[in-house]
Amino acid sequence: MMKTKSLVLASVVATTLSIPAMAADNFVGAAYGNQQNDYDFGSGYSKDVNDPTYQLRAGTYINNEARLYLTYSFNDDEFAKQQMGLVSYDFLIPVTSDQKLNWFVGATAGMNHISPDASSLDSANRFVWGGQTGLQYKINPKLSTEVGYRYLKQDYSKSIVSLDNSQQVYLGVDYRF
Template sequence: MIVFDEVTMMKINTILAATLCSSLMVANAQAADVDYFIGAGTGYQTDTINGDVIKDTDGLPIILRAGVVINEQHRVTGTFSYMEDKFSIGEQDYKHEQYSWLVSYDYLIPVAKNTQLFMGVTAGGNDNKVAGKASADFTWGGQAGFTYQWNEHFSSDLGYRYLEQDYSKNGVDIDNSQQVYLTLDYKF
């Protein structure tokens, strides 16, 4: 059973409030031009670990996401991703696993017929497990990249995401995560 301290509970409440506000924005936007999408992707992720274990872990995250595009300029996305890395320091073997649940807002800027730039902010939670020590923590950051519309239903994102983290467990700290990712999305 995971037990959260008061600061973590405040951060979780902040995430829930942001999710509720995003939901209300979407509900109010029903009169607007709204497109729903689902997608999947992968990329390259690195996490900076300090403390008793000093190592930049890296791996290929698995990304699942769903969201809405409002009036072709505003995008709200819910993302789940999973990444793991096994490594050794000296004679000791380690494994780093990370589950992420994120809510993002992006502003979309058209630059060509089928291409848009995006930039935005992200907040959510990461459940990290390093050397058998697990902790669920608040994470926040931003992302930027390009969206390419292949046809009426399919598009892809090529992006970069930076996330700050609060993981600190038994002498191990995770300062940040960085991702370069590619997705394929289906618009309804």
């Protein structure tokens, strides 16, 4: 199963890296927000942990209605550090006729490297997947900002600790070139 997930992820990344050669509107950006991790410690005890998330991303606008991008995300909470490499595809739906304000909705898949703070738990790479939605506002032709929400399903489980999902709320800024 993990081999299949790795193969699918590698195919998506290869496709993502080839698209900028065809597209004219590339972008780079950064985002800051909050990440909530839903931990389960067995015996009916669970805890939601909220801490900052930092993100860097780069991608391309395929056309006015779609974008494809890679995101590096970092989160450090009281139980573990997480570093994610994500591939995302969003549909852009105009809210205003001039397309300055767009609603976006899309899918995400990638890998998450979890490094637990407890020395008895090993670090692990896990497949994550989910989706995102939000609003994007074009300040000018080169600069845009967005507020977004991303849900990520996780499958981390070691000993008595498991991480079922992570949710991110973020504010981002992108520069087109």
